[in-house]
Amino acid sequence: MKLTDTEWQIMNVLWERYPATARGIAERLPKENNWAYTTIKTLLTRLAEKGAVKESKKGNTSLYEPIISRHTARRNALKSLANQAFDGAFGPLMHFLVEDQKLTENQKQELLTAIQEQDKRKKESVK
Amino acid sequence: MKLTDTEWQIMNVLWERYPATARGIAERLPKENNWAYTTIKTLLTRLAEKGAVKESKKGNTSLYEPIISRHTARRNALKSLANQAFDGAFGPLMHFLVEDQKLTENQKQELLTAIQEQDKRKKESVK
DNA sequence: GGTATTCTACTACATCTGTAGAAGATGTCA
DNA sequence: TGACATCTTCTACAGATGTAGTAGAATACC
Secondary structure (H helix, E strand, O other): OOOHHHHHHHHHHHHHHHHHOOEHHHHHOHHHHHOOOHHHHHHHHHHOOOOEEEEEEOOEEEEEEOOOOHHHHHHHHHHHHHHHHOOOOOHHHHHHHHHHHHOOHHHHHHHHHHHHHHHHHHHHHHH | OOHHHHHHHHHHHHHHOOOOHHHHHHHOOOHHHHHOOOHHHHHHHHHHHHOOOOEEEEEEEEEEEEEOOOHHHHHHHHHHHHHHHOOOHHHHHHHHHHHHHHOOHHHHHHHHHHHHHHHHHHHHHHH
């Protein structure tokens, strides 16, 4: 399940709040897009076709909701990027991020904490 | 500069060793692709058009070499993914990675070290 | 020098993506 | 019940992408 650029935009607002109507989604999309309403409908139809969202009829109007979770979509996208650009491994990817990004103190702290948390959880689950 | 899936494959072997001929690249690409030689030539031409590689003639034969570095390409790809899927911020992206990937002890250690290294370098540059 | 090999340039074509209009179906309010 | 407003479905169409064939130019080998 690979999302295109425009599809990500739709999904992003859909994940924020759903079920949603096409109109509702239109309103929450960045206005700079300047998309015609039918453009959004087309995108939603395509997303339904590829099984990323579910479309259900409420009277005349369609309601949409995600089928794939944001988490899953993110994981897929990262996996795909890792494959493409980092020999399929997350290690180098993370390494690259840490090396390349000027992390703020806060971010660093946060990361360290996350790593430690994860560590702790693991130890506990071992018990 | 956005590379497509197939273009990444070409670039990946080109970055490994260059300058390279189309034939040479063909040989180093994964055989599972089963690409016709002309397919590779087409991809190379497109890459040259978009300024990702430089093509130079050596007699009758073209030599190719990257213009954009692997590092830059990686950075672009990550930036683009961050924008699309993580509200444009690297923080959440990294956080996601740490949370989602089961890091091995080694990877964790490595990351911690990288963060600290980076830290140290920064402190030094401040002096 | 002639023939086989290998390159290159050009063209082709199906599918996917981005973007949207047209026309018909349905809802709504006076 | 008619006149808008709004939704939906279909269709369109240009540009990007994946994949490759053809034909002619350059090179190589005998």
